Every structure is written in C-alpha cells, then in structure tokens.
Amino acid sequence: NHESVLTISAAWACTRLISETISTLPLSLFEKTSAGKRQARQHPLNFIIHDQPNPDSTAAVFWEAMIVAMLLRGNAFAEMKVINGRLVALVFLAPCNLSITKDTAGNRIYRYATSDGGQRIIPESKIFRIPGFTTNGSWGLSAIEYGAGVFGSALAAANAANNTFDNGLS
Numbered sequence: 001n002h003e004s005v006l007t008i009s010a011a012w013a014c015t016r017l018i019s020e021t022i023s024t025l026p027l028s029l030f031e032k033t034s035a036g037k038r039q040a041r042q043h044p045l046n047f048i049i050h051d052q053p054n055p056d057s058t059a060a061v062f063w064e065a066m067i068v069a070m071l072l073r074g075n076a077f078a079e080m081k082v083i084n085g086r087l088v089a090l091v092f093l094a095p096c097n098l099s100i101t102k103d104t105a106g107n108r109i110y111r112y113a114t115s116d117g118g119q120r121i122i123p124e125s126k127i128f129r130i131p132g133f134t135t136n137g138s139w140g141l142s143a144i145e146y147g148a149g150v151f152g153s154a155l156a157a158a159n160a161a162n163n164t165f166d167n168g169l170s
Contacts, residue, residue, distance in 0.1 A: 005072065005144050006072075015068060015071050015072065018067065018071060019064045019065075019067040019068045019071065020064060022063065022064075022067050023059075023060045023061075023062075023063040023064035023066075023067055026050070027049050027050055027063065028040075028041075028046055028049070028050050029043050029045050029046040029049060029050070031043070044086065044087075044088075048087065048088075048089065048090060049090075053078070053089060053090040053091070053092075054081070054089040054090060055089070056091075057091075057092065062078075062090065062092055065092045066078065066092065066130060069092075069095050070130060070131070070133075070140060071132060071143060072095075072142065072143060072144055073095045073132075073140075073142050073144070074131065074132050074133070074134075074139070074140035074141045074142035074143070074145070075095075075129055075130065075131050075132060075139065075140040076092075076095075076129065076130045076132070077092075077093040077095065077098055077110075077128070077129050078090040078091055078092050078093055078128040078129075079091045079093055079112075079122055079126055079127065079128070080126045080127070080128050081126075082126070090128055093112060093122075097112055097113040098110060098111070098112050098113075099111045099113075107124065108124050108127075109121060109124075110122040110123075110124065110127055
C-alpha cells in the first residue's frame, strides 16, 4: 500500500520531490482578451485554485496532497463545495477514506469515511477528480499497483538487511 511504499527511501524522495515541486508552481486562471490572454485575478475560481482552495488549506498544501494521490493512487479527488450554484471551495478527499463502487446502472457511488466512524455519500456531481498517468485518457493508473512486485522486492530486501544488522551480522 502507499504507506509501506513510502518507507522505501527512493519512493519517498521521488514522491516528495515531485509533489512539492509541482504544488509550488503558480496555477492561475486565464481569460481571453482582445490583446491575447491575461490572468483572471478577479475571477472567483482564480482565488480557489491559486490562493486558497478551502478555509483549512493553502493552495500549496492542497495541490501537494492532490499530486501525491495522483502519483500513488492514480487519481486525486476533492469535494466541490457549492453555495447558490457557485463553487466556493475544493476540499481534498484522502484516498484511504474514499471508496468507489458502481450501482446497477454503472454510475459511480462515492462513499467517504468521516472522522466519527460514519460514512457519507458524495454525489458524483460534487466530485473533482484529476487522473494521474493514464493509458485510456480517463482513469489514472496507480504506480503502487503497477510496481507492486518491485516495491515488494525492495521492502523484502530492506527487511532482510535490517534483520541481518539486528542479529549482529551473524
């Protein structure tokens, strides 16, 4: 799983470097003008994606979490908070708390585990999803699933080395 993979120093370093680097890049909304394009600083969505996606997170922290989810899980998810038909926030959804199933019609059902041990269903219309690396243009692929054999071997080697040192190289 993603927690055990991150105990491998190379996986940790790569995930951290990529997510921290991308999350600090300026992400802005642009608009077309007669003179070309310009940053739409006054647009309400610009504030959400560039400055503060929600009251509890800065843009850098939010995008870092989204990039980590894309790298390790294949897809990043956030809940769109809407008031009076207007998007007012994006709230990161921790992948370990999110389960996705399909109903009989093939529609996705998003269940999110809450901090009090319950679950709530988030309508698909309120889900903001960014796929990571994809081969079909839609659903992102998990690096952990595709690298399970390599990660498993690396963890086994690390455990064997630790056991050797714990036993005084005997």
